[in-house]
Amino acid sequence: MCSLRLYPAQLQHTMSQRSERRGIHVDQSELLCKKGCGYYGNAAWQGLCSKCWREEYQRARQRQIQEDWALAEKLQREEDAAAYASSHGSQATPRSQTSQTPPSLAPFSKFEEKKTNEKTRKVTTVKKFFSPSSRAAPKKDSHEAKSHSPSFPRQLSVDSERVSREFVEFLKNLQKPGREIHKQSRLFIESMAMKKDLGADELSECVQDFYQNMSDRLMSHFKGSSEKVERVMDQVEKYIMTRLYKSVFCPETTDDEKKDLATQHRIRALHWVTIQMLCVPMDEENPEVADSVVKAITDVIEMDSRRVPRDKLACITSCSKHIFNAIRVTKGEPASADDFLPALIYIVLKANPPRLHSNIQYITRFCTPSRLMAGEDGYYFTNLCCAVAFIEKLDAQSLNLSPEDFERHMCGQVSPRGPGEAAPWPHAGPALSQLRRNLELLSSLETRQQQVMDGAHSLQAELSSWQESVGREVQEILEKYPLEIKPHASAIDADNADSDLLPPPLQPQVFAG
């Protein structure tokens, strides 16, 4: 905004020149600043001159800032009151962040002022616990505002907020160490936000180091009660990974996405693999087994929608339990690994879970190590890894097929339902027969339509021939009985008065008299 203010006299000169040339006539009063300061205005400044516009703008802005402030203060007060009422106020963390967003538009000095303002107020309340978090919040906010990246949303998602709240709720029971845990976790999340560009392995290392440090400290605090440590670590993992999920799941620095697609294509190409080829002891005709299979498929697909590694693992475990149930119902005895692994492979092939590779990588990188290595969840996860490895390497031999058969299957030359083989999909049985019935119906409809069309054609031909014959008949009759128009006998020709036909003219009778 360079303040080039022109006096009317100056401008008039140039204007008059121009208007002479172009023939534009503008009333001079329309060009003046609306404030009436005597300078010219500009449409871009709402008809004001630059100086008046700037004044006006500043005023509006100031008003806006004041309003925002008032709003923020009000929210804060409400929040404090609510916190007091419940004597906890766990909601303070996420809410205070949002309420601080508007003032961040204000000049920075003001912002600082507000921050200190808030700090002092906070300390006087019982919410000492939250002071590190709320103090940290604006710092993070301003950082995010500066490096506005699309991959890191400024607003916390509903999920994150809920998890944060639960985390705080949980830590409250721990009192003093809880505060420390919360602070450390927050600091860690902030530090991770700066490390977005690191490779996946480095990110994993950071998180694992954090887990290790945290659990070491907890271990010494709880004096070796590993159960307590584990319980806290579960919450820490949940909180951290929910917050970091977006930036560390399938990061751009890796080729995870490419591999996801490759796995997906691979599984799709193997759609023809049957339960018999894999020697899976599952009888899908049995409704209970079929039900378990469907549940297992649902669970393994569900994995992708979870954020916390532990929750993802829980999906795998649940899927595995359904498989065990299916095998137990079929065989009448508990499943061993010899039954379980092929069944899992079959389920993965049928489910084609989304982003399978990414999910496995994510769990491997960010799960608390003890769970992955030894426990039950770890066992099922390992089986899933095996299943994926098997699917990637699967060849003719692993299905007891000849290489030629395998190739033909892969090219889609042989349908999954080979002769003598049972349908691979029991649910597809009725659907397929329905399909066939429909096809038959369609073809019979087609022949009937053809008949109708033929009938219509012959009718048309008949009609035209009838028309012809009628025409011909008419013609014949016309020829046989030509129309002769005979002159009318009684016609009187006025011009031919002498005609014989006319009675003799009346002669005047002379009466002698």
Added chain:
Amino acid sequence: MTAMRVDVKVVMLGKESVGKTSLVERYVHHRFLVGPYQNTIGAAFVAKAINIGEKMITLGIWDTAGSERYEAMSRIYYRGARAAIVCYDLTDSSSFLRAKFWVKELQTFEEHCKIYLCGTKNDLIEADRSMRQVDYHDVQDFAEEIGAHHFETSSKTGNNVDELFIKVALDFSNSALELMRDEKGVDLGHKKDSYFYACCHH
């Protein structure tokens, strides 16, 4: 199967139908499977706590698929295992050859894993000596050579089964004192990178 804290990972390796599952089943539930039963839904993973002195040690026992088609994947299974029970069928010499294969694999890739050789179906031998195809002394020699322990068990009678698993727990308890001091129980730190990649990545 509850979410018990597991201290030590024990993998069961061995050819199909050598009786890995029966061995675990006998040890954990003290029974031998004849005919159908419905009590447990799966015997693939079990956690079992043992008292060793004053300590409670929980064994997480991992059953593995023995079929050759999954051989390439077995490495994923035994990663991080503290003990491996390599089973072979006393009445089937080919099963012992396969056992040797796993021993070699373990020695190459999992040096912290203690190996236990376990000949199964001892009851069949006792009923008929001519059934034996794997000589006791041959295996004993092999075990000494590789620094492994050697057991002959019968899941049917329960012979030697408890002894085997108690030995596993005892050894772990003793070695844990030295090994766990500097490794903090689970040393995923330097292994996690290879956890999945080594086998699934090609």
